[in-house]
Amino acid sequence: MRSKKIIYTVIALALFNSACKKALDLDQQGVYTSDNYFRNEKDAINAVNGIYSLLEEEDYIGHAETTFDVPSDDYWRSGDHGEDEGIENLTYDASNAAIRYPWKWRYEEINRSTNCIINIPKITAISEAVKNRSLGEAYFLRAFGYWRLMIIQGDVPIITEDDYSKQNFNVPKSSIEEVRKQIEADLLKAVDLLPESYGGTDRGRVSKGTALGLLTKLYMYWEKLPEAIATGQKVIANSNYALAANYQDNFTRANESSTELLFSIQALQNVVQNDFTIYYIPRAWGGYGFSQPLQGLSNEFEANDPRKQATLLTVGDKVDLGDGNGLTTFTPDLSATGFAFKKYAVFNTQAAGGGVDHTFAVPLMRSADIYLLVAEALIRTQGAGAGDAIINQIRRRASAALPPVVGAGMKELIHERRVELAGEDQRHQDLMRWDKAKIVDIAAIYNLAVSKAPIDQNKTVTFVRPKNYYFPIPQVEIDKSKGVLIQNPNF
CATH class of the missing domain: 1.25.40.890 (Serine Threonine Protein Phosphatase 5, Tetratricopeptide repeat)
Structure with a gap:
């Protein structure tokens, strides 16, 4: 940060x-x-x-x-x-x-x-x-x-x-x-x-919560689950690291002061270019068009989950590029998969000419990640249902229309991490650590054509243990x- x-x-x-x-x-x-x-x-x-x-x-x-x-x-x-x-x-x-x-x-x-x-x-x-x-x-x-x-x-x-x-x-x-x-x-x-937090010109530096968050992640990768629970709970209990009021608030120009952003890359329009955002945005809109979401990810979202709309651009969606031409339509030629990451498609609508917004802070670690890690550790140490309260905090924040989980096990936890953190550099590492713990079969997941979209069918990844860990x-x-x-x- x-x-x-x-x-x-x-x-x-x-x-x-x-x-x-x-x-x-x-x-x-x-x-x-x-x-x-x-x-x-x-x-x-x-x-x-x-x-x-x-x-x-x-x-x-x-x-x-x-x-x-x-x-x-x-x-x-x-x-x-x-x-x-x-x-x-x-x-x-x-x-x-x-x-x-x-x-x-x-x-x-x-x-x-x-x-x-x-x-x-x-x-x-x-x-x-x-x-x-x-x-x-x-x-x-x-x-x-x-x-x-x-x-x-x-x-x-x-x-x-x-x-x-x-x-x-x-x-x-x-x-x-x-x-x-x-x-x-x-x-x-x-x-x-x-310090626990900052104000003024020092806002955005790493805080005590940033260190506690990464320490929680370390303990999860280390399979030290009780330590992960104890450490992560210190993040959850501290209002300085509270979840943003709305999920989509984490991916807007105004997010740089969000309490949920434990660690982020911040840039400044016309001073420091943020390459992270540019890589995800379609080329015709001033980006490079890398890392295009697959149909399988789109399918993972529940029908009434607004995180899908906040996360993915789908053919037909309208976006204000800030170029003075009103709303621009996301068309099939902008992505080989039919999707792009909306959470990184942030444009400067406050200046003439518009273009990619470099004042947008790219999240590297959010409190929501730590919440879900604690929920996972609770499930794995105390059994199904032990993480329900925390998972439901994440789901209620997303939408009151999402039904609460009851007796959630790892299947529900894995789903929640996938939709909450999509495109935030977590999925591959999550699957590998779960595979090591024999919770999932990463080779089967990667060797499967996960959807009907042609690009999904063409993507067949052969995972070899332990080489590819x-x-x-x-x-x-x-x-x-x-x-x-x-x-x-x-x-």
Whole structure:
């Protein structure tokens, strides 16, 4: 999450020990390294802002990380990235470009975060509140970098503060258990240091609730269900992280101050482009037309569930593109599947010319996700019906017309997560963790033609256990390590 104030901040490349190049014949104003940069409170804030800036990278959270959800039965990859076909069909190898792109950005996030963790405590000209907050942000953002590495690649290298100080970055992989412990340790520190909420220009930074939310997700992936319940309940019980009044409020221009958005990518019109939204919008409307929803996802919604209309654009729907031409119709030529994600098709109707709205905050983690994880953990530990109250909170928020669940088991929980979080990069990972727990058969789900739409019939994904539980380490990283990094099994 990031406020508008953060977006304007630019950190000198020299802060991260990068070489400087002559640009526009400007006089050099100073040379900064990690040793002489961290002087005061402003430096600490700017350094942390430099970690947030990585979330805008097109080859990281801006787009590339969402590619790892395209094998799911929710959508077809679409787009013009040839490497995505291998990811979708699970026919990739370690040289696949989509696997290579985000690896370096995850470690750059870890690098910048560790730099702050080492140096901010040395600053004396800083208030205790800002120091604690800045360190909490750094611990969370480092945990998030390791989180993405852990769920995508499994066993990965952990770069310690000692490694960082010695500039020793060529280290062997740690086990997934060690990586989980590293993430847990960082998140627990973040929970202790971060404030519950923000106001003014700091609105949008990660909060205590953000750290608790990711910690809940970690415990679910770790199969530590009692810990997930206890941690997630702290999010549910705190009004600072309350659900938005209406489901669709999470996907509007005004959502950036929503209490439900625990973590999001924020941009600013005409200043910072939000690649995440552009990738989902049809090309004729100024986007790239990637990740087109399938008929099977459309079929999953109940007949009276308004989340379908808030989530999907269907042929015949009307949209205001802000171009002064009134409502534009979503026509069959805009999508090969007949659908697009409406929740990301947000347009700037407040300025002449319209176009894609970059002031829309893209949710990376919502409270609703955490609610449903707690409900799942309750069902799996206490039996069917134990999660009913929480599931019904989510359903009542969607519509009072939706019938309440009674005695809900995993079938109902899986349905609720699919329709509530559609297109939010959860489905493939959810199915894999449920498959590991023998709750679903992911191979059967993916090998099935799930609907009558031609594109659904053409999508047949062969899932191989245990190979496809994790993606390989990029081959270029294996090569650069000179034998220190060992490739994941089966690759």
